[in-house]
Amino acid sequence: MAHQDDDIKKHTRAAALLSADFAAAVEMSDGMKVFKKEDGTSLVAFEGVSLSVQPREFVCVLGPSGCGKTTMLRCMAGLEALTRGGLTVFGKPVSGVHRDVAVVFQRPVLLPWLTVAENVQLPLRVGGYGRRDSGVSAKERVAALLELVGLAGFEAAYPYELSGGMQQRASIARALSRDPGILMMDEPFGALDALTRQHMNFELVNIWHKSGSTIVLVTHNIHEALILADRVVVMSERPGRIVKELLIDLPRPRTAKSLKDEPDHYLGLVREIEECLGVAE
């Protein structure tokens, strides 16, 4: 076992020396996930997935429903173990959720008996974090986070008093509360109406700029991916494989207007992605 660890260390070291990958925030190499079903058959969620995300990069993983992209994100976040393949965070192999990773789920998953402020503070109170973080005033930190996500003044509100979009903002503030290097977001705006969704997309880009995080976001919405991403990773139907990676060189800041100012560029990217997904016709 120790021998194997040494091998991995050597391997990572060598890889780091040979390439610029040492700086990768998250890297999955040849990842595969197989679920054993109750009837004895097995289901391959995704296979042969190698993906390297650079620090401060915004990567969107795009794919059809049920293509294993959510499972892929859960594995990258460490919520589930890979059946095969390696996972490193900032160059170090990990099992379980890395301390620098925060997850935003499809649903806000706020605890209904806590106020918004208490929900945002939750990560600072559990998992042994409270003992480390004694100096900074938690209240100021929460106020700053709520300000960042546009929920200032809602500290004392309960989740049921918020709209769906506001609840998801609160869950993003919660994810940011430990100041994680990496945010893993699983279709965070899937349940929102189209207008709120687009608004939240632009807000998320702002938050990304201000917080300096690395973000991996899973979506099946091409428009959303093009607003957000530095790079779009397109996955095939299950078992999910990466079929294409596109650098999105649309100029930032991207706005609803700026995207329409360069329709050819934008539509070209849309067409390219649609062709990968097989929905062009």
Next chain:
Amino acid sequence: MAVVSGQHESATRGGITPQSDSGPRSLQRRLLRATANGVLIVAVYGACIGAWQLLVEALQVPKYILPAPSEVAVALWTVFANEGLARDLYATLVEMLAGLAIATVSAVIAAALIEEFPIVRRLVYPALVVLQSIPKMAVAPLIMIWIGLGIESKITLAALVAFFPLLVNSMSGFAGYDRDALDLFKSLHAGRFETFVRLKLRAFLPSFFAGLKVGYMFALLGAIVGEFLGSDAGLGHAIVQMQFQLNVAGVFAVLVVLAVIGFVGERLVALAEWRWTRWRGRT
């Protein structure tokens, strides 16, 4: 017109701030509404009791069949003043509350173990299904034989009868947390104990209070039935004594006392429920 504009203003504020109901004007209105409600209730039920009084007098129903409300009121005063019902009330309260406490603690612990340890669930579940299907009152004579006619047998019976609704509701309470929140706690490196206390134990409360309301009434029932079967004190004992004397008005008086116990308990649990599960919001 003033009323209409006031409502409109309040509705507008309600749309902006969640806590708009605490305004003095709306408090006043709520008090007014509560008072009107109270007056209506007193009027309707007062009319029913009045009708009862009139019917019993008009039809000359014998006292040992159905006493008039006025006779029940007199009997209520008499049983407390002359027949020491306070002592019976105290005995029954001690029995039911002791039984309820035992049932609550053991049901919550059992439900927590069943939730946390699958092996416990697999072992205990068949026994629960079988025990559930036995009418607990049918076991009462056996308990009298084993434990005797003292207060202990009433406490046991109250606890036994209250245990099952508490257990079933506690189990569904512990299972009622948001499954996605498990992933959240996992991603925050929260331990099993932390997850239990901060997630499952909080999500458990609404269902638990539903069980506590039923358990409270069942504990009272268990204590009374225990007293029927043999005792020298308690409200059940008092009912049996008055039955022997054909003191039907006295029986009604004790029933009034039992109804008050039930009502006060229900309100107390509802108050605790409101205090601890306010986060569920208004429905």
